[in-house]
Amino acid sequence: MEETTKKTNKFTSFFKKIGFFLSEIFIKYRFFFSRLGISLVTLALAIIFGFLVVKLMPGDVVQMYAKQLADARKIPYEEAYRQAVQLLNYDPSLNLWQQLGQYLSGIFKGNFGVSMFNSDVTTLTIIRDFLPWTLFLSGASLLISFVLGIALGSKMASKRKGFGHAAANTYIVVSGSIPDYLFGLILILIFAVGLRWFPISGNYDILLEMDGWPWILNVLYHAFLPIVAYSFVQIGVWAISMRGSAIGTLGEDYIYAARVRGLRERTIRAKYLRRNSMLPLITSLAVSFGAIFGGSPLMENIFNYPGFGAEFNNRIGLRDYFIIQGLIVFMSLMIILANFVADSLYSIIDPRIRRGN
Amino acid sequence: MEKDYIFELKDVTIDYKMKMFSLRANDQVSINLERGKITALVGESGSGKTTLATSLLNCVSEPGEITGGNVLFHSKDGTTLDVAKLSGEDLRLFRWAKVSMVFQGSQSALNPVMTIGAQFAETMKEHDRRFTKEQIKAKSEEVLGIVNLDPDRVLSMYPHELSGGMKQRVMIAFSLLLDPEFIILDEPTTALDVITQDYIFNILKDINVKRGISMLLLTHDIAIVSKYADYIGVMYGGKLMEFGDVYSVFEKKSHPYTEGLIKATPSLICDISEIESIPGHSPSFMEKVSGCLFNPRCKYAKEECSKEVPEMYEISSDHCARCFRAKKKGESHGE
Amino acid sequence: MKKFFSSLGSFLLKVWKTICANKKTLVGFFIFVFFILIAIFGPMIFPYDPSTHGLNYFEAPSWDHPLGTDEAGRDIFRQLIDGTRDILSIALLTSAIAVTFGTLLGVISGYAGGWLDRIIQIVSNLFLSIPSLPVLLMLSAIFNISNSFFFALTLAAFSWAGLCRAVRSQIMSLKERDFILICKVMNVSKMKIIMTELIPNIASYILINFIVIIRNAIIGSVGIMMLGLADFQPSNWGAMLFRAKANITSIKALSLFLSPAVCIALIQTGSILLSNGLDETLNPKLKKN
Numbered sequence: 004m005e006e007t008t009k010k011t012n013k014f015t016s017f018f019k020k021i022g023f024f025l026s027e028i029f030i031k032y033r034f035f036f037s038r039l040g041i042s043l044v045t046l047a048l049a050i051i052f053g054f055l056v057v058k059l060m061p062g063d064v065v066q067m068y069a070k071q072l073a074d075a076r077k078i079p080y081e082e083a084y085r086q087a088v089q090l091l092n093y094d095p096s097l098n099l100w101q102q103l104g105q106y107l108s109g110i111f112k113g114n115f116g117v118s119m120f121n122s123d124v125t126t127l128t129i130i131r132d133f134l135p136w137t138l139f140l141s142g143a144s145l146l147i148s149f150v151l152g153i154a155l156g157s158k159m160a161s162k163r164k165g166f167g168h169a170a171a172n173t174y175i176v177v178s179g180s181i182p183d184y185l186f187g188l189i190l191i192l193i194f195a196v197g198l199r200w201f202p203i204s205g206n207y208d209i210l211l212e213m214d215g216w217p218w219i220l221n222v223l224y225h226a227f228l229p230i231v232a233y234s235f236v237q238i239g240v241w242a243i244s245m246r247g248s249a250i251g252t253l254g255e256d257y258i259y260a261a262r263v264r265g266l267r268e269r270t271i272r273a274k275y276l277r278r279n280s281m282l283p284l285i286t287s288l289a290v291s292f293g294a295i296f297g298g299s300p301l302m303e304n305i306f307n308y309p310g311f312g313a314e315f316n317n318r319i320g321l322r323d324y325f326i327i328q329g330l331i332v333f334m335s336l337m338i339i340l341a342n343f344v345a346d347s348l349y350s351i352i353d354p355r356i357r358r359g360n
Numbered sequence: 361m362e363k364d365y366i367f368e369l370k371d372v373t374i375d376y377k378m379k380m381f382s383l384r385a386n387d388q389v390s391i392n393l394e395r396g397k398i399t400a401l402v403g404e405s406g407s408g409k410t411t412l413a414t415s416l417l418n419c420v421s422e423p424g425e426i427t428g429g430n431v432l433f434h435s436k437d438g439t440t441l442d443v444a445k446l447s448g449e450d451l452r453l454f455r456w457a458k459v460s461m462v463f464q465g466s467q468s469a470l471n472p473v474m475t476i477g478a479q480f481a482e483t484m485k486e487h488d489r490r491f492t493k494e495q496i497k498a499k500s501e502e503v504l505g506i507v508n509l510d511p512d513r514v515l516s517m518y519p520h521e522l523s524g525g526m527k528q529r530v531m532i533a534f535s536l537l538l539d540p541e542f543i544i545l546d547e548p549t550t551a552l553d554v555i556t557q558d559y560i561f562n563i564l565k566d567i568n569v570k571r572g573i574s575m576l577l578l579t580h581d582i583a584i585v586s587k588y589a590d591y592i593g594v595m596y597g598g599k600l601m602e603f604g605d606v607y608s609v610f611e612k613k614s615h616p617y618t619e620g621l622i623k624a625t626p627s628l629i630c631d632i633s634e635i636e637s638i639p640g641h642s643p644s645f646m647e648k649v650s651g652c653l654f655n656p657r658c659k660y661a662k663e664e665c666s667k668e669v670p671e672m673y674e675i676s677s678d679h680c681a682r683c684f685r686a687k688k689k690g691e692s693h694g695e
Numbered sequence: 696m697k698k699f700f701s702s703l704g705s706f707l708l709k710v711w712k713t714i715c716a717n718k719k720t721l722v723g724f725f726i727f728v729f730f731i732l733i734a735i736f737g738p739m740i741f742p743y744d745p746s747t748h749g750l751n752y753f754e755a756p757s758w759d760h761p762l763g764t765d766e767a768g769r770d771i772f773r774q775l776i777d778g779t780r781d782i783l784s785i786a787l788l789t790s791a792i793a794v795t796f797g798t799l800l801g802v803i804s805g806y807a808g809g810w811l812d813r814i815i816q817i818v819s820n821l822f823l824s825i826p827s828l829p830v831l832l833m834l835s836a837i838f839n840i841s842n843s844f845f846f847a848l849t850l851a852a853f854s855w856a857g858l859c860r861a862v863r864s865q866i867m868s869l870k871e872r873d874f875i876l877i878c879k880v881m882n883v884s885k886m887k888i889i890m891t892e893l894i895p896n897i898a899s900y901i902l903i904n905f906i907v908i909i910r911n912a913i914i915g916s917v918g919i920m921m922l923g924l925a926d927f928q929p930s931n932w933g934a935m936l937f938r939a940k941a942n943i944t945s946i947k948a949l950s951l952f953l954s955p956a957v958c959i960a961l962i963q964t965g966s967i968l969l970s971n972g973l974d975e976t977l978n979p980k981l982k983k984n
Contacts, residue, residue: 041816041817041820044817045817045820045821045824048817048821049821049824049825052821052825056833176964176967176968177964179963179964179967180960180961180963180964180967181956181959181960181963182914182917182918182959182963184918184921185936185956185959185960188936188939188940188943188952188956189956191943192943192949192952196943196944196946203944255468256463256468256469257468257469257470257471257472259419259421259469260463260469260470261471262419262455263414263417263419263455263456263460263461264455264456264460264483264486264534265452265453265454265455265456265457265483265486265487266452266482266483266486267452267486270482270486274471274474274482275471278473279471279472279473282473294826296826297826297827297828297829298826298829299828300828300829300832300922301828301918301921301922304922305940312828312829315829315832316832316922319832319833327833330829331825331826331829331830331833334825334826334829335824335825335826338824338825338826339824342820342823342824352473
């Protein structure tokens with residue numbers, strides 16, 4: 004008798020410990036968990052939004068597809084319709100909730116949507132084929148413009164006199180007044196059409212058979228103008244936010260106190276000014292990184308670059324609904340993920356948030 | 361006997377140079393600070409006492425500039441420096457090593473993204489690369505011990521994790537880090553409760569007595585001055601109005617402004633009805649007052665007060681005031 | 696009536712003084728007024744003829760055609776003037792809709808708090824998470840948007856969320872200030888607090904955001920039209936750029952590209968100057984630094 008109570012006591016205390024431990028973790032990282040919850044809710048809403056995309060389309064999509072299928076495979080229309088429903092994973096005869104269930108189960112099976120024109124093309128193959136180019140182009144531009152923009156912004160904040168300052172200010176206004184796609188067109192006009200220094204379109208010369216370094220150089224050669232066009236505008240944007248942040252930091256007492264403590268100006272600029280004013284920008288960086296996954300249909304279209312955004316644009320032109328749906332869900336997913344990472348990142352970098360204050 | 365001064369300020373003038381005009385925050389202030397003593401500077405906010413104090417480190421906040429005078433620092437080792445003429449690397453190494461400071465808003469004087477230990481180590485390294493990790497650790501533990509803080513805990517903490525009183529003690533420990541000869545205390549206990557205030561001042565007095573570190577205390581709290589300071593200087597409108605040892609100044613109150621300040625302070629033993637506020641408002645730097653700066657608010661003001669600017673008149677060997685009434689007192693004293 | 700006019704007069708005087716207080720504001724303001732005047736009176740003075748004249752395509756600038764002709768022989772100068780109205784009305788409408796919704800929801804979310812706040816936060820989070828340009832492209836293509844109002848509505852749907860968040864945080868900090876707390880203690884009604892104390896306090900902020908959203912709406916709308924996805928008049932600047940892009944290898948199409956490009960850059964410069972200038976005048980915090 005006594006033994007059993009002892010045992011149960013042991014058990015309860017064990018579970019109590021686990022419960023205590025879990026609640027401890029939960030409280031310690033409650034910021035993290037609340038962000039996670041919001042991200043999941045947003046994700047669910049985004050998936051529902053993606054689902055509604057097809058519902059909103061004018062005309063009966065499946066019928067359209069079945070007709071094509073019947074012609075292509077030379078099978079009777081009823082058979083084609085049955086296949087269409089299966090291939091597209093979308094049955095108009097079901098009610099809304101059943102359709103949603105079907106759609107969700109498709110997603111969990113990894114079916115994000117099939118092309119209505121070529122059943123070999125799926126959302127996933129498009130992501131595989133086109134996303135790397137976009138990531139390369141936009142990622143490189145983002146990195147370049149972030150680094151240069153931060154440097155320019157903190158310079159502008161600490162030296163607010165002289166020719167350099169006036170030049171930087173002019174640059175900010177000019178880069179802000181020309182949308183990046185217009186600047187891209189100007190670059191094409193001057194350097195591709197006029198001077199013929201750079202290619203007018205594409206990601207590399209398909210006609211030349213190349214491997215290794217020549218190929219990489221060729222890719223960089225093709226990417227040069229788009230990257231310049233992107234960065235020209237983005238540097239200005241980063242510089243403005245960095246300047247604003249840095250001006251705020253410059254007024255902080257700890258900068259003055261560091262000077263009084265006899266620290267080197269270089270140390271103050273790196274460890275005090277730049278680190279503290281960069282904190283809020285790290286979030287924007289992660290968010291911008293997420294936005295890359297949305298592609299940049301405009302820039303890629305102008306440079307005829309076979310990227311994610313340009314392909315998305317093509318699919319819209321083709322009215323390839325299920326691909327459009329899949330791509331939108333994927334983009335939202337990546338952006339939500341990036342936002343989540345941004346928030347978590349910020350809490351890692353900033354000790355004030357990290358230790359729950 | 362000649363007194364042993366650690367700081368001799370001669371006609372220090374500090375201007376804030378703006379785009380359209382410049383403001384004179386300190387006008388030819390001369391003051392001598394004795395080694396090993398606590399000198400208090402009192403005055404309303406805007407009286408220029410903080411500006412004057414920062415000139416001892418030649419770190420007047422922008423766009424301020426020392427435009428005239430000398431700030432002579434006599435080191436223990438017998439060398440004399442003019443801090444106002446220091447610049448570049450010399451100035452950088454002079455700061456904190458010889459003269460350090462406890463800031464008014466200590467809450468925000470620490471880098472929020474570095475631990476206390478990292479900031480201590482950084483300051484030591486920046487002054488002398490040869491400090492080893494062990495030396496830094498030993499020194500940090502020593503100074504935190506002086507202010508009764510647990511080094512193991514505090515060194516790994518971030519500024520926001522400290523309470524107000526702790527932060528202030530960390531700042532005091534920080535100011536001792538490089539064994540300075542002189543510490544500027546800029547209202548070190550504002551925003552703290554009275555008990556913590558007293559605790560911190562006891563620590564400071566202890567440091568002053570045991571380590572022989574001279575201090576300049578900026579405050580507007582007359583009670584604290586009377587309790588802890590050896591000398592008192594009264595600032596008004598960027599000028600030094602009265603200076604002397606605490607006993608003479610409190611006893612004679614030779615400047616009407618000093619008199620007003622002391623009378624405006626409530627104490628336990630005085631009758632509340634005796635408390636008087638000084639009529640009028642402190643002078644703005646914009647408006648020009650002819651004659652004595654204080655004459656528009658002075659209850660003893662006479663005709664000569666608005667015509668002539670009074671000099672510093674000596675009342676006794678340790679006591680002088682910028683008032684015509686003091687001149688007469690001093691003359692009678694001399695006779 | 697008299698009182699109304701005198702208060703209106705003093706208000707306008709105040710506005711004028713604000714504009715004159717900063718050189719940037721003044722220049723930006725005049726650029727805006729210039730384009731608005733063109734949008735209103737331009738088509739009356741220089742009526743636009745949309746019919747094509749196949750033979751006169753890509754003519755060089757001349758007295759008849761100050762900026763030359765496009766690929767279908769239409770006058771570029773008159774096209775440009777005709778398109779001004781489109782671009783400005785879309786931008787202004789977008790901004791008006793986005794600012795109204797953003798402010799309204801932001802104020803509600805910040806002031807009410809609780810579950811209402813949480814719902815608005817999730818919705819605005821959703822709109823910030825959905826990739827705006829792709830969705831805009833999709834909507835404009837599939838629904839064949841050719842109506843300025845619907846176009847503005849779709850643009851606005853993706854512009855309000857950021858403002859909503861910013862307004863929310865401003866309201867939340869204002870709410871804790873003493874004067875609002877005093878109002879609460881004195882039982883002033885919520886509506887009155889919001890209308891007479893909170894909104895005026897963030898008015899300058901909203902005004903500046905209004906201009907910023909105009910700027911973004913111009914970038915967005917021209918971009919979408921440039922992809923040829925929205926169905927608009929050939930005189931629309933984005934449509935002009937679309938055609939210029941198709942003929943980019945030909946030097947003759949230079950005028951078709953440069954004319955709208957310069958105008959867009961000019962409007963954008965104007966809006967930057969206006970918003971920066973107003974920011975400097977109305978937000979003394981920035982000025983101090």
